[in-house]
Amino acid sequence: MHPENWIKTDEKGLYCRALNAYIDPMQPVEHAIITHAHADHARAGHTHVYATAATLDIMRVRYGEDHAQNTHALAYEETINLHAGQLTLYPAGHILGSAQVLIEYKGQRLVHTGDFKRQSDPTCAPFVPVPCDVFVTEATFGLPVFQHPSIEDETQKLLASLVRLPESCHVVGVYALGKCQRLLIALRQLGYHKPVYIHGALVNLCALYEEHGIPLGELIEVASLTDLSILKGQIVLAPPSALSDRWSRKLPNVMTAMASGWMQIRARSKQKRAELPLIISDHSDWQDLITTIKQVNPKEVWVTHGREQALVHQAKQMGYKAKALNLVGYGDGDEDINSEAPSAKLSKSESKQKTQRV
Amino acid sequence: MKAFADLVNNLYFLNSNNAKSELLLEYLATAPSPDRGWAIGAIAGTLHFEFFKRKTVKDIIVERVDPALFALSYDYVGEMSETVAHLWSTTADAEAFAKQTALGVPSLDEVVTQFTHLPKPSIKPYLVSLLDIMTPTQRWALLKLGTRGLRIGVSARFMKKILAQHGAKHNPSITVEDVERVWHGVQPPYNDLLAWLEGKADMPDISNKLTFQPVMLAHPIDEAALARISHEEWQAEWKFDGIRAQLVSNHTGTALFSRTGDDISASFPDLVSSVEAAKLEGRFDGELVALYPSVSSAPTGDAPQNYAHIASFNQLQKRLNKKKPTKALMQSIPVGLIIYDALQIKHEDLREQALSIRSAKIAKLFTKDQKIAGEERGTCLNLFPSEKLLFSNPDDLTALKVRASALSNGYIEGIMIKRKDTAYVAGRPKGQWYKLKRDPKVIDAVIMYAQRGHGKRSSFYSDFTFGCWQDDVLLPIGKAYSGFTDEELKKLDTWVRRNTLARFGPVKEVKKELVFEVAFDAVAPSNRHKSKVALRFPRIHRIRWDKSAAEADQLSTLIDMIE
Numbered sequence: 001m002h003p004e005n006w007i008k009t010d011e012k013g014l015y016c017r018a019l020n021a022y023i024d025p026m027q028p029v030e031h032a033i034i035t036h037a038h039a040d041h042a043r044a045g046h047t048h049v050y051a052t053a054a055t056l057d058i059m060r061v062r063y064g065e066d067h068a069q070n071t072h073a074l075a076y077e078e079t080i081n082l083h084a085g086q087l088t089l090y091p092a093g094h095i096l097g098s099a100q101v102l103i104e105y106k107g108q109r110l111v112h113t114g115d116f117k118r119q120s121d122p123t124c125a126p127f128v129p130v131p132c133d134v135f136v137t138e139a140t141f142g143l144p145v146f147q148h149p150s151i152e153d154e155t156q157k158l159l160a161s162l163v164r165l166p167e168s169c170h171v172v173g174v175y176a177l178g179k180c181q182r183l184l185i186a187l188r189q190l191g192y193h194k195p196v197y198i199h200g201a202l203v204n205l206c207a208l209y210e211e212h213g214i215p216l217g218e219l220i221e222v223a224s225l226t227d228l229s230i231l232k233g234q235i236v237l238a239p240p241s242a243l244s245d246r247w248s249r250k251l252p253n254v255m256t257a258m259a260s261g262w263m264q265i266r267a268r269s270k271q272k273r274a275e276l277p278l279i280i281s282d283h284s285d286w287q288d289l290i291t292t293i294k295q296v297n298p299k300e301v302w303v304t305h306g307r308e309q310a311l312v313h314q315a316k317q318m319g320y321k322a323k324a325l326n327l328v329g330y331g332d333g334d335e336d337i338n339s340e341a342p343s344a345k346l347s348k349s350e351s352k353q354k355t356q357r358v
Numbered sequence: 359m360k361a362f363a364d365l366v367n368n369l370y371f372l373n374s375n376n377a378k379s380e381l382l383l384e385y386l387a388t389a390p391s392p393d394r395g396w397a398i399g400a401i402a403g404t405l406h407f408e409f410f411k412r413k414t415v416k417d418i419i420v421e422r423v424d425p426a427l428f429a430l431s432y433d434y435v436g437e438m439s440e441t442v443a444h445l446w447s448t449t450a451d452a453e454a455f456a457k458q459t460a461l462g463v464p465s466l467d468e469v470v471t472q473f474t475h476l477p478k479p480s481i482k483p484y485l486v487s488l489l490d491i492m493t494p495t496q497r498w499a500l501l502k503l504g505t506r507g508l509r510i511g512v513s514a515r516f517m518k519k520i521l522a523q524h525g526a527k528h529n530p531s532i533t534v535e536d537v538e539r540v541w542h543g544v545q546p547p548y549n550d551l552l553a554w555l556e557g558k559a560d561m562p563d564i565s566n567k568l569t570f571q572p573v574m575l576a577h578p579i580d581e582a583a584l585a586r587i588s589h590e591e592w593q594a595e596w597k598f599d600g601i602r603a604q605l606v607s608n609h610t611g612t613a614l615f616s617r618t619g620d621d622i623s624a625s626f627p628d629l630v631s632s633v634e635a636a637k638l639e640g641r642f643d644g645e646l647v648a649l650y651p652s653v654s655s656a657p658t659g660d661a662p663q664n665y666a667h668i669a670s671f672n673q674l675q676k677r678l679n680k681k682k683p684t685k686a687l688m689q690s691i692p693v694g695l696i697i698y699d700a701l702q703i704k705h706e707d708l709r710e711q712a713l714s715i716r717s718a719k720i721a722k723l724f725t726k727d728q729k730i731a732g733e734e735r736g737t738c739l740n741l742f743p744s745e746k747l748l749f750s751n752p753d754d755l756t757a758l759k760v761r762a763s764a765l766s767n768g769y770i771e772g773i774m775i776k777r778k779d780t781a782y783v784a785g786r787p788k789g790q791w792y793k794l795k796r797d798p799k800v801i802d803a804v805i806m807y808a809q810r811g812h813g814k815r816s817s818f819y820s821d822f823t824f825g826c827w828q829d830d831v832l833l834p835i836g837k838a839y840s841g842f843t844d845e846e847l848k849k850l851d852t853w854v855r856r857n858t859l860a861r862f863g864p865v866k867e868v869k870k871e872l873v874f875e876v877a878f879d880a881v882a883p884s885n886r887h888k889s890k891v892a893l894r895f896p897r898i899h900r901i902r903w904d905k906s907a908a909e910a911d912q913l914s915t916l917i918d919m920i921e
Contacts, residue, residue, distance in 0.1 A: 270370075273373060
């Protein structure tokens, strides 16, 4: 049966009748499949949550043990029966624990990518193209103007600026989940082994990444310092909102950098007041979106959110049937909209011991 | 070109003026001439020619990229040069690019020289050949430079300060005022200016040129400052709603400049030639206004002005930007200059003198000159000294402002309050000139269409078309882009995305549910719009999340406001 007949969208999000479950719903539901733990995709309050173990770990750190009544951890490529269909998760390469969702029902295969990228990222398993009939993709950077440079080149810009301005404290705006850890590893790989100073909102998630076997090097929380003047010539990572906040005003001689795929657009960098824009994205750029569609080679392409018009147009030009699902409610892609908000929750759950996975 | 692109790219992103200064000074010290002279001109906005048309840029990109994808990209990025700079990368493969870019990007001087000397048919291929070998940042800089759209947060005034600092390294006595004095008499690539600044030549001689001098500007007045105003130390005048202009006349000729220094003489040959014929010499600061045609017979001279002959800004607009006005247009909409101040009369530089002395000299000169012009030559100069308003205390000033608000055909914008003992200083010095603007008019309108903004607001829905009711139909009455905070902008953007009814290219039609309180300066009849009205300077005063569309104003309310 064509997936059109068992997939619908409503104000809660994308609903699959075959599995009786929503994918990344915006409101609490009975059954929720969560592609990854960014706050606009992973919300608290569902009855059943199906996700990778890493995603569930992050949700626990952010929302507490009781974020859902029942959690079901799935390994990548492990297939389970759910309601009338089958569910399998595949790596999406977006952040730690991120997954694509394969749904099989009555001889049809539908893949929902969640957010994904093709660039290499040591903090998560690489994206796997999964053959399917209907390919449901994001299009956060779905315009040909988006061509993400390599993370090495962009990180090098930061290191070059540190050499040019040795007296400036380089404060880099990073989303707490994913971007922060990926940038840290890129710095280490380029031979930067000095301590990196971090805002309190990043502490728990960095610790969690380390528990998952991803070493980030020496990190020092800014709040633990008594003398902030030692931050001259150092790298400080902070959530984007802290850049324009009182918090960053107490730092010495600040050079404001921002790591995000949006930094490619000048006006966006200005809007964030980034003096040193670093184009580091955890999404696919235009070319990677097209390459992925070619590799997967589905019968149809559906686009969930982002610059859907352009990608739908392009997919049609390439000979695919294509349509936009017009899902509203996801943040503008590269931002983890609540990355700072749950900080109170974070410090509370810090004391909590991590419990066994489901 | 490489160093120039890096410079403007870095300047674009920097927020701190100190950091910008450092960067510019380093560039001036290291870049060769004439490259740096062209760069100064590009940044200060004094390159008065285009290398190529925006249309050429658009043409070459849609020849290479799917037009639909170009349109969507442009709509999203909100800026042509940047869109093309990025899209160009999709037109060549990386290897070919690497091979070509190794050939080297030409110097800024070569680029400028080529574009100014190449025959027209060669412009396009040359542009293409440059874009092919450039990085996205270099392409952006070239396209901005070539279309005179380089805006990187460095004003001409800032550039002059940098030049003075650069000069001070060689001659500590050089100040920004020195640079200001010669600035409008020198041209890019500024070889003579730089030679003087670096102690290799004398100050450029500009005495034989008709040049502009930067004008003095006012600050808005606050309650506290207003309470301190006394009639002994201050004078008050109407603030007219035309355009600020500088009239310069000497033995070499007569010219009219806008407040930014653009020569607008060609648009107003009637005014310029009458001044020239009257052999009036000096430099005057005033407001250019449209007049009713009957003015040539209006009494001038000693009688106090009542300004009833001044037409609305709407009329003036018909004359602005008309490079060659027809005789009929000049007869139906004559123009005049209200004289606010004099920087120079005959050969006497008055800038260091007190305002009260300058005002007295103006009064004397114009009574006499107008009579000469009017009686002996049988022409009218259309120059009117600005009348001093009588007041004895701050309350009188407020009352005058209220009177200005009531004069709603829009020729008076408020009042100016100036210290009598002040010199004429370029720029916006503190505590010397104040403006007290009349209260805006407001109306409740419903938003109908939204479009993404440009520049700082790119990718946000920030340009709104709104309308008022005529019976059960909403008719658009205007567009506004400003008046809300960044927070409100985000909220509006979300609202638009959630309430879209239809798309017409970049324009989104939205549900007719949200009410704006729109402020504006005046309303005039117009044939351009279905609603038959046009608002002067509409801006969003408040967003009325609390009001329903049905509560918005009727069009007839607006029509009643036309005088």
